[in-house]
Amino acid sequence: MNETDSLDFNRRDFLRSGSLATLMTMLGGVELIAQTPSAPADADKPKGPRVKLGVIGIGPWGREILNTLARLPQAEVVAVCDTYAAMAKRGGTAAPGAAVTADYQTILDNKDITAVVIATPTHLHKDIAVAALKAGKHVYCEAPLAHTIEDARAIAQAAKALPGLVFQSGLQLRSDPQRHFLLPFIRSGALGKSVMARAQFHKKQTWRQTSPNPEREKAVNWRLDKEVSLGLVGEIGCHPIDQVTWYFNGLPKAATGFGSTILHQDGRTVPDTVQAVLEFPAGVNMIYHATLANSFDAEYEMLHGSDAAVMMRESKAWMFKEVDSPLLGWEVYARKETFYKETGIALVAGASKSTGDAPKEEVPFTNTPLSFALGNFLRNASDFTIAKKEFIESFGEDADALKEHLTKLARQPAAGFVEGYQATVIAIKTNEAIMTGKRVEIKPEMYELT
């Protein structure tokens, strides 16, 4: 029996994508566009030496990673690993020429491999990440880092102890140029006083994968098991929550949550519908809600300020100004579009359908956040490997000076071990709030890496 992907493109996605810009612009949104549009990922030659890497964990997301790496000229996937033969085999198909193995240690023992990407179930990250770092590999570890604070801390501390290696956590939006473009705009106070933040994930899907036997069932449906899964807020919510901590430049001090299993009553112990409120400093709260039972309005983040709100949706962003907010100046010339309002189904007698001359939506090509994140990881990994070699050739062995040199090396933007650890702590404590239906404090020392 074949296992179904939980990331299948479906009809809902198709219908939804056609009306995004329409929905936004009819609400009077001014689109915020990064000035330098990102080039397609199909560059002729690699930007720097190719990086030989291994990918560990070939589930649906692991295969998405392999497909993305296939479009990055700097990536050379030489090994793939999964403990389940069928998954490993699919990995081999997605990375032609790569060695296929069930034992990640063979990847770590391979001296030619300088970097690994870890995309196993969350609760299995720790042993692999720590071993990979000790084996001298640059590591890209998917977010959340772990399902317990203890494990997340072990990973982060192992990365901290080895500044000569690149450790990147899978908070891919931290590498997205569009998000970086927004950061100074928001931090400059263009939104006025911070009021609140919202984020949501609505997608009607089961998350349950089919499997041939009970043993495999437990392994493949780890996301539905509260013993090892952080649920919706951990697996999905960690990304928008991290974005809000980044933009607000603050960490939440408490979380209150609710969780219910509304639709998928199949024995799972992880709720399919959650709501959470995260308390940020100065009374600014973030509301997060996610469900696997309904798809309306899909996925986005919003930052609300006293002068304007910004919506971030996929790789686009819109600003909605208050009528009494000061003029920034440029918005007079900014692109605005108006469309005839069309949302839902109107049940009105005598209604006539009028589309007008709706201009064709221009969708500039852009890489996915995952592509930017992996691209930056590869660039940082090769820069570090080269910098270390060149330092030793220039000055000989001098561990302290080398450490200082590598610490000061300019990096492509990416979430490191600090960001990954803190986002994981937030995910764990928020999930705890959801599972208990209580307010859970997140003490400042929990965010520290001693």
Added chain:
Amino acid sequence: MKMKKSDMKLGYIALALAAVMPLQAADTIRLNSKPGSLKVRIEGTSNIHDWQVEGKLIGGYMEVGQNFPLEPGKAAEPGKVEAKAEAFIPVRSLRSIEKDGSPYSTKMDDIMFEKLRVTEFDRVVFRLSEMTLKEAAKSKDAPYVFEAKGEVVVGGVTNAITMPVSITPLGDNQLKVVGSVGLKMSDFKIEPPAPAIAAGLIKTGDPVTVKFEWLVVQKKAAAAAPAK
């Protein structure tokens, strides 16, 4: 056969020379590149704005004679000095930067690496052939001013250069070597980059200025192991 007096004189001279010459080779002092505040900076122009590139790695060595002013304030007479050096800059250590020192653009870095033919020639190399002291240090903290002649190799192409170099002894047999030289990209068969960017064609100027600050130090011999 009785030796003539002149033959004996020649013999003494020959003996003296034989005794002295091997010692001269052993009397040079080798100083190796040291990590620290060193850097190399390349400044250039374009039709859009001036640009700058910096690197923090300079490898190599200097070998100087016994009379070289290694200590601050040491007396020295202008003239040729015994010195030999080979320094290299790893091309991939160079990074374009903004005026405030923050990173500029990896796209520009990649264009630069390609123009410097990095896959074949991963270093810029300077070999010193002659050094002349022009001005001794005016005080203990002041530099000695030299004129250095040598050749520089960029992208596999070699050109002779002459440049002023200031050397400041820092004590403990450490030297800070500071210099600057104007070069032209075209002299090294490098076509000034003209990348097509959304705003239009950027045309880079041919002349560049290379500035460097290099630290070299004589490595101390390891302490002898105590006798058992």
